[in-house]
Amino acid sequence: MNTRMADNVREALEQMIVTGEFADGERLDEIRLAERFHVSRTPLREAFQMLAASGLVELVPRRGAFVRHPAFHEMIEMFEVMAELEAVCGRLAARRVTPEVLEQVRATVIACEAAVEAGDSDGYYRENEHFHQLIYAASGNDFLAQESQRLHKRLQPFRRMQLRVRGRMIQSLTEHRQILTALETGDSDTAEAVLRDHVAVQGGKFNDLMASYKQSNLRANSQPMAMRG
Amino acid sequence: MNTRMADNVREALEQMIVTGEFADGERLDEIRLAERFHVSRTPLREAFQMLAASGLVELVPRRGAFVRHPAFHEMIEMFEVMAELEAVCGRLAARRVTPEVLEQVRATVIACEAAVEAGDSDGYYRENEHFHQLIYAASGNDFLAQESQRLHKRLQPFRRMQLRVRGRMIQSLTEHRQILTALETGDSDTAEAVLRDHVAVQGGKFNDLMASYKQSNLRANSQPMAMRG
DNA sequence: GTCAAACGTTTTGTATACAAGAATTCGATT
DNA sequence: AATCGAATTCTTGTATACAAAACGTTTGAC
Numbered sequence: 441m442n443t444r445m446a447d448n449v450r451e452a453l454e455q456m457i458v459t460g461e462f463a464d465g466e467r468l469d470e471i472r473l474a475e476r477f478h479v480s481r482t483p484l485r486e487a488f489q490m491l492a493a494s495g496l497v498e499l500v501p502r503r504g505a506f507v508r509h510p511a512f513h514e515m516i517e518m519f520e521v522m523a524e525l526e527a528v529c530g531r532l533a534a535r536r537v538t539p540e541v542l543e544q545v546r547a548t549v550i551a552c553e554a555a556v557e558a559g560d561s562d563g564y565y566r567e568n569e570h571f572h573q574l575i576y577a578a579s580g581n582d583f584l585a586q587e588s589q590r591l592h593k594r595l596q597p598f599r600r601m602q603l604r605v606r607g608r609m610i611q612s613l614t615e616h617r618q619i620l621t622a623l624e625t626g627d628s629d630t631a632e633a634v635l636r637d638h639v640a641v642q643g644g645k646f647n648d649l650m651a652s653y654k655q656s657n658l659r660a661n662s663q664p665m666a667m668r669g
Numbered sequence: 670m671n672t673r674m675a676d677n678v679r680e681a682l683e684q685m686i687v688t689g690e691f692a693d694g695e696r697l698d699e700i701r702l703a704e705r706f707h708v709s710r711t712p713l714r715e716a717f718q719m720l721a722a723s724g725l726v727e728l729v730p731r732r733g734a735f736v737r738h739p740a741f742h743e744m745i746e747m748f749e750v751m752a753e754l755e756a757v758c759g760r761l762a763a764r765r766v767t768p769e770v771l772e773q774v775r776a777t778v779i780a781c782e783a784a785v786e787a788g789d790s791d792g793y794y795r796e797n798e799h800f801h802q803l804i805y806a807a808s809g810n811d812f813l814a815q816e817s818q819r820l821h822k823r824l825q826p827f828r829r830m831q832l833r834v835r836g837r838m839i840q841s842l843t844e845h846r847q848i849l850t851a852l853e854t855g856d857s858d859t860a861e862a863v864l865r866d867h868v869a870v871q872g873g874k875f876n877d878l879m880a881s882y883k884q885s886n887l888r889a890n891s892q893p894m895a896m897r898g
Numbered sequence: 899g900t901c902a903a904a905c906g907t908t909t910t911g912t913a914t915a916c917a918a919g920a921a922t923t924c925g926a927t928t
Numbered sequence: 929a930a931t932c933g934a935a936t937t938c939t940t941g942t943a944t945a946c947a948a949a950a951c952g953t954t955t956g957a958c
Binding site: 442482485486489490494501517520525581583584587 | 671672673676711714715718719722723730731743746747749750753754757810811812813816
């Protein structure tokens with residue numbers, strides 16, 4: 441819990457938006473939310489600014505803040521960019537990774553294996569997150585790592601949907617192993633290629649994602665509600 | 670001029686920071702700036718939020734807003750990411766570009782040629798911006814285009830430094846021609862490779878950039894001034 | 899002379915007040 | 929009955945007021 445109310449409100453709203461508590465295009469009522477969080481409108485508006493910066497809401501002047509769930513095609517676009525960012529991270533990491541970080545990656549892959557054997561999908565989710573954080577850091581480019589993390593975080597709810605799909609965990613683990621080997625041997629081409637495919641939405645994954653997207657309460661609509669006819 | 674004061678203040682501050690009007694680590698005094706812009710602290714603080722989101726200032730709780738000029742190595746990192754983003758844009762664009770956009774790219778290259786012949790470096794700068802915007806759009810991925818544009822804008826001051834270097838305009842134009850050809854022939858590998866090298870800071874460009882960086886009044890320091898000993 | 903505690907000052911973070919721009923309601927007119 | 933428009937109500941954007949945290953300075957003890 442931060443001492444700044446604005447940060448707490450941002451976090452709370454972020455969670456609420458990401459978990460689909462608001463419909464797409466819904467207006468965030470300043471007064472009602474201020475009452476709900478027991479704060480004044482000032483920190484709430486600061487939170488709106490931050491949410492707008494990360495693309496979760498759209499601020500329309502003199503109209504208000506509208507939640508902005510990505511349409512399906514936008515989500516696909518984001519995954520395409522994510523795949524490229526991870527591919528670059530992998531390519532650079534294969535050349536730049538330090539023995540210490542490599543050891544951590546190894547440990548994470550082992551933890552992933554354990555999670556798969558135990559059928560612990562939550563545990564796998566955690567270790568998977570860790571794995572990707574390590575790849576970002578291993579790129580040796582802090583700015584790249586930061587940007588990758590930012591987008592990774594934004595795609596979190598959709599990734600969560602994905603993990604439910606049968607057999608996905610095993611496939612993911614196999615790819616993690618391949619990536620680890622590529623890093624160990626300094627094979628940047630393989631690291632790049634496997635990571636791109638690992639993240640990319642294609643083939644069966646596309647259909648799985650589409651199905652879970654439709655089931656979710658995140659509705660696709662690029663127009664803010666204020667603009668609707 | 671926007672009707673929202675906060676947006677105007679953001680834009681003004683952005684320009685001031687980018688042009689080096691503030692030293693790195695300098696604290697932005699809310700009261701003094703509010704007086705200077707003839708606004709209250711409220712819209713000023715909103716502007717701070719936005720600037721923090723785009724990385725131009727660092728918001729330290731209970732301490733204030735500190736301007737954050739990238740250190741040299743951070744700038745290099747950003748260029749590395751920019752090169753990769755443009756490379757991806759190029760690769761996708763070679764496959765997806767529409768005849769209409771391709772025609773616009775052609776026109777822009779012609780305008781670049783005219784600017785070089787006329788020795789009009791401002792004109793070249795403008796057309797060069799246009800060229801890259803078109804490449805982003807041609808990628809067919811709006812999210813990618815948006816992110817590329819965001820980073821492109823952030824690197825603007827450094828790119829401006831670069832254009833002063835002798836012979837850079839001619840080299841840039843040659844590369845533009847190569848990229849255009851790659852797009853016309855759908856050669857995604859070439860488009861990717863040329864664009865990466867076009868943007869990448871390497872060889873002579875590295876030294877040129879370092880020299881102009883040192884000359885600029887943008888000082889490298891990753892610590893906020895409040896934290897200094 | 900140095901260090902630290904206490905006091906006063908400055909500055910941030912939040913609440914509230916107020917003005918101006920949207921949205922809505924309701925009545926008048928065709 | 930539908931539509932246009934004026935009046936009313938809400939909501940946003942900004943200013944100001946106030947509380948609490950950080951900062952600086954002075955004073956006192958060793």
